[in-house]
């Protein structure tokens with residue numbers, strides 16, 4: 001081997017934005033600012049606070065400018081990220097604490113602001129919640145900007161990238177990502193990050209391939225090294241050989257052709273080769289995702305996770321605010337149905353900003369979550385129920401409760417719903433008197449009592465994400481045991497089968513709205529088990545529809561029947577994978 005030849009190294013990360021790219025690395029390392037510490041003379045303290053105010057104003061102007069640019073270039077959804085940044089600048093706790101620290105110590109304002117913002121970042125970072133960790137990123141990003149302005153230092157940004165490069169960074173902030181020169185950034189690779197971080201959302205909307213979570217890659221490469229980024233598989237290959245490049249060149253061509261086939265098929269009917277229509281629905285978290293839901297050709301919304309309305313805000317949204325959001329989604333999809341799920345706060349989605357509602361718990365997934373919280377706060381719950389009912393006058397709303405564990409909870413939730421209806425009748429506000437009510441099946445005790453629950457609702461939706469974690473006792477967010485989280489475990493398949501049979505015996509439909517529904521390897525198993533509807537993230541829809549159009553329902557039924565006789569989850573997975581591979585050829 002030629003000793004000058006650098007060796008090829010493959011690093012596995014998390015796939016964050018699809019696509020394949022190859023090029024030279026631009027190592028983007030942001031160094032933390034050096035903040036000088038000095039004492040401010042007592043006579044200059046008012047001026048020092050005025051300087052702080054001016055720093056905040058300048059930062060606000062800069063962020064507003066970026067926001068407007070992003071809005072023009074990318075659209076309003078992406079620009080909304082910067083609203084979170086503008087909110088940091090208005091955070092009275094952060095600003096007030098900085099001023100109090102300054103008044104108490106007399107140390108220069110940048111040092112006080114740096115101390116306070118770092119405390120906030122640390123507190124958010126330590127909370128085991130992806131959303132709040134992203135808020136930490138927002139504060140860090142804005143704080144750096146404020147400090148630069150106070151210190152009179154110009155920022156480096158990725159907009160300065162002139163030649164085509166693969167950006168490799170420890171992390172990139174949403175302003176970094178939005179400032180990227182899209183014709184120059186071939187791909188983005190970051191040491192940290194998750195699929196849902198704001199920067200990744202921007203990369204996806206720019207259609208720049210991205211891989212995150214490659215740990216310490218920035219310490220092992222240099223600017224100028226060549227790298228191949230496979231955003232589909234989350235793989236980064238440093239110094240790839242000619243052979244690897246050749247192989248990826250072929251893969252890239254195949255993927256592009258395949259993706260255009262998927263897109264072309266997504267406008268065609270969702271029908272199997274033996275003529276069975278399969279209803280495919282969209283999962284939405286935010287009102288703004290409306291358009292991607294409709295573009296995906298979903299026949300409605302199978303899960304609208306309303307807790308994001310609460311998590312995105314530092315206060316509880318009132319009835320009118322919620323109503324406006326629900327109505328926007330319902331009207332956008334009318335006459336197709338929209339399943340609005342009532343609050344699923346708690347667990348991995350604690351509400352930190354509102355004291356007294358969620359608490360620190362040792363086992364949050366087994367704790368004060370979702371319907372349990374709502375039943376203990378009937379006024380809060382009723383506010384949401386009234387908002388959902390009001391939206392039902394503008395399209396077809398179906399409402400469902402999360403985390404139902406048995407008949408008592410379902411009956412109590414329905415009793416509160418009746419009170420909410422009565423209040424609206426008194427107010428002479430219109431709503432759909434026949435609005436259907438459903439129960440999620442995501443707790444084993446609910447799965448075992450579907451026949452009893454069926455007397456109190458009109459439909460079921462299986463939340464496989466939670467159902468699997470509770471059936472197999474595997475924390476769905478824990479990397480350490482992620483390999484044990486097996487959707488093809490016989491316990492999972494048998495439970496789904498029994499839910500479907502019990503529900504169908506009582507003539508109630510069953511959907512799946514967990515991640516299993518959007519995976520073309522699992523979808524035929526679910527359909528074969530008798531699931532009536534599949535609800536998934538809009539980007540998953542084309543691939544699932546493509547498979548449905550390439551398979552027979554009779555074969556899916558045989559696949560599920562065979563799977564039910566088997567004991568090894570890996571063998572069942574392999575069989576489902578082969579089912580997919582024999583029907584869908586990527587090349």
Ligand code: PEP
Pocket residue numbers: 303305344442462463464465466467513514515
């Ligand atoms: C589920 O548990 O499968 C589900 C759809 O709900 P969430 O992922 O919001 O808990």
Ligand code: MG
Pocket residue numbers: 402442463465466
């Ligand atoms: Mg769930």
